[in-house]
Amino acid sequence: MQPSVKRKHRQQTIRRMIDNRALYLMILPAFLYILIFHYWPMYGVQIAFRNFNFADGITGSKWVGMKWFNYFFHSNNFSTLVRNTLILSFYDLLAGFPVPILLALIMNAVPSRRFRKVSQTITYLPHFISVIVLVGMMNSMFSVNSGWVSTIVRALGGTPTYIMGEAKYFRHVYVWSGVWQQMGWNSIIYLAALTSIDPGLHEAAMIDGAGKLRRIISIDLPGILPTMSIMLILRFGSIMSLGFDKVYSMQNALNYSVSEVLSTHIYKMGIQSTKYSYSAAVSLFNNVINFIMLVTVNRISGKLSGNSLW
Amino acid sequence: MKRMNMKRVSAGDHLTNLLFYVLLGVFVVLCFYPIWYVLVASISDPTYVNSGALITLPRGVHFTAYKYAFDQPQLWIGYGNTLCYTFFGTLFGLCVCIPCGYALSRQDLPFRGIIMGILVFTMYFSGGLIPTYVVINTLNLVNTRILLIILGSVSVYNIVLIRTFCQSSIPEELREAASIDGCSNTRFFFSIVLPLSKAILAVIALYIAVHHWNSYYNALVYTTDTRLQPLQLYLRQLLLINTGAEDLGDPDALKEMQQMIASIRYAVIVLSSLPIMCLYPFLQKYFVQGVMIGSIKS
Numbered sequence: 205m206q207p208s209v210k211r212k213h214r215q216q217t218i219r220r221m222i223d224n225r226a227l228y229l230m231i232l233p234a235f236l237y238i239l240i241f242h243y244w245p246m247y248g249v250q251i252a253f254r255n256f257n258f259a260d261g262i263t264g265s266k267w268v269g270m271k272w273f274n275y276f277f278h279s280n281n282f283s284t285l286v287r288n289t290l291i292l293s294f295y296d297l298l299a300g301f302p303v304p305i306l307l308a309l310i311m312n313a314v315p316s317r318r319f320r321k322v323s324q325t326i327t328y329l330p331h332f333i334s335v336i337v338l339v340g341m342m343n344s345m346f347s348v349n350s351g352w353v354s355t356i357v358r359a360l361g362g363t364p365t366y367i368m369g370e371a372k373y374f375r376h377v378y379v380w381s382g383v384w385q386q387m388g389w390n391s392i393i394y395l396a397a398l399t400s401i402d403p404g405l406h407e408a409a410m411i412d413g414a415g416k417l418r419r420i421i422s423i424d425l426p427g428i429l430p431t432m433s434i435m436l437i438l439r440f441g442s443i444m445s446l447g448f449d450k451v452y453s454m455q456n457a458l459n460y461s462v463s464e465v466l467s468t469h470i471y472k473m474g475i476q477s478t479k480y481s482y483s484a485a486v487s488l489f490n491n492v493i494n495f496i497m498l499v500t501v502n503r504i505s506g507k508l509s510g511n512s513l514w
Numbered sequence: 515m516k517r518m519n520m521k522r523v524s525a526g527d528h529l530t531n532l533l534f535y536v537l538l539g540v541f542v543v544l545c546f547y548p549i550w551y552v553l554v555a556s557i558s559d560p561t562y563v564n565s566g567a568l569i570t571l572p573r574g575v576h577f578t579a580y581k582y583a584f585d586q587p588q589l590w591i592g593y594g595n596t597l598c599y600t601f602f603g604t605l606f607g608l609c610v611c612i613p614c615g616y617a618l619s620r621q622d623l624p625f626r627g628i629i630m631g632i633l634v635f636t637m638y639f640s641g642g643l644i645p646t647y648v649v650i651n652t653l654n655l656v657n658t659r660i661l662l663i664i665l666g667s668v669s670v671y672n673i674v675l676i677r678t679f680c681q682s683s684i685p686e687e688l689r690e691a692a693s694i695d696g697c698s699n700t701r702f703f704f705s706i707v708l709p710l711s712k713a714i715l716a717v718i719a720l721y722i723a724v725h726h727w728n729s730y731y732n733a734l735v736y737t738t739d740t741r742l743q744p745l746q747l748y749l750r751q752l753l754l755i756n757t758g759a760e761d762l763g764d765p766d767a768l769k770e771m772q773q774m775i776a777s778i779r780y781a782v783i784v785l786s787s788l789p790i791m792c793l794y795p796f797l798q799k800y801f802v803q804g805v806m807i808g809s810i811k812s
Contacts, residue, residue: 220622220623220624221624221625224620224622224623224699226703227620227623227699230614230617231613231614231617231618231629233609233610233613233614234610234613234633234668235629235632235633237610237668240653241649241650241665242636242640243636243641244641245640245645245648246639246640246641246645247641248641248648248649249642251644251645251648256648258648258651262648307541310534310537310538313530314531314534316535319535319538323542324798325798326542326545327541327545328794328798328801329791329794330549332724332787332791332794333728333787334728334729334730334746334786334787335730336749336750336753336754337753337786337787339753339754340749340753340779340783343753343754344776344779344780347776349564349566350563350564350776351566352551352566352567352569384545384548388545389805392805392806393805393806396805396806415526415527415530416527416530416531417530449730449731453754470642470643470644471735474643474647475643475735480644483642483643484642484645487642487643488642491640491641494638494639495639498638
């Protein structure tokens, strides 16, 4: 009895697969793309354990075990790179998290619909500026002679310095320019959560004499708490996957000591210095840490709050 | 008593409202002024721009900076390339992602969970730069236009977005009814799913297009040929690498150029960002919609 049920079930599955063969065909291009550009490189990760050169190819190059990892872990760069990456990520995470929430709460509370719409359009705008343009804009506006920020500093009685060229400012500029660029865009999701709060709650609180500020703190804020926790998980999960583009664009000889992070190191070693295997080892290290972070954070948050990504 | 209380509260609310107007006003000015300044500075007299005067309106309007910018052949090559990569990349991305997202939204498809898992895993783990470079080199795609078009056009995130959209807005009953009437999967996709998915089509197209327009990483890594360089790499050259250009003291010939360089930079920034900045307010609702659909997933 049992085997025949199983067989029948299998036959049904095969039947459905044949009936829906067009659907598999629809998946195929994307699947091939992912296979070629994502899984093939994953197979190629083994070059981190080899002495790779292009002539011998991925599998032909000599096996060297953990050589490149040991080299990286014992190099002077190791602690600096990891520290720079972590500090920049954490700072970015902590500074970038509350501002969109604040912005969304304010936008939601402003009575004028028109002003709200206009301010939405304008605060989303920086999101669409490219990294290169953003950094170029900052170079110009902080310029000691011709930048308008320097003019303001002078007007307030200070002495302007070239902020982009000093290591001690690098992290602040990196993080706060990011906040500037993304706060509007990241507030969208909170605004959506705010509009789904039951207006009855506000009406009831108003009858009880609760002021606007009170209602924001006691109704709006708890209302978007689930969204906040999910956004926080997402941010923590990607703590080591610090983007390359902006750091690399902002990097110069003067801020190198704090601006050299794993992703820029991987690029320079791999593409510019052609130390392929070493670079592959560093990026494998980075990716593995990333993956572990994501899984751990997700598991913890799933246990604590029931919010998890999968 | 009660009335007095109400009145007091409403006075307090007025104050809160005022505070919020001011705060939001500050946010808006903070976001807008740096962008506005670029626009205004690009058409202002270079003397004002170089003196760092705070400009709220154009001063001594002239378009010399744009003339200089227009004379840069590399700008036009970059513009053309970016247009090409953006257009074909978006087309490619749509053609690949939309069918896949729809197919994966079908509950009755065997092994959809496994396929989904295989795709989603790549969002969390990647081979890294060099292994990817080696693969692309093996395929002989380094320094080709094809690569810059296809790389980055297909993203699993977008596929998930499409899948979520199809699951929530294309009712199962519709497909069942159609299949009883003898409608094949292909026909159903083209004549029912696509027309019903215009919104998500726009969202995905915009995401891919903006990504292509603004990205420089792939071009930086996979091209050395300047004829293939997109706009952003040219901008990088002009805005970031030549930052010291003002200090290079080669008299006369360079002097006018030096005078102009800040204005030229502003002009080029405006030229490069113009398409997105002009189109964005009209397409805003689609972008916002994309964020919303993305949030359903989590």
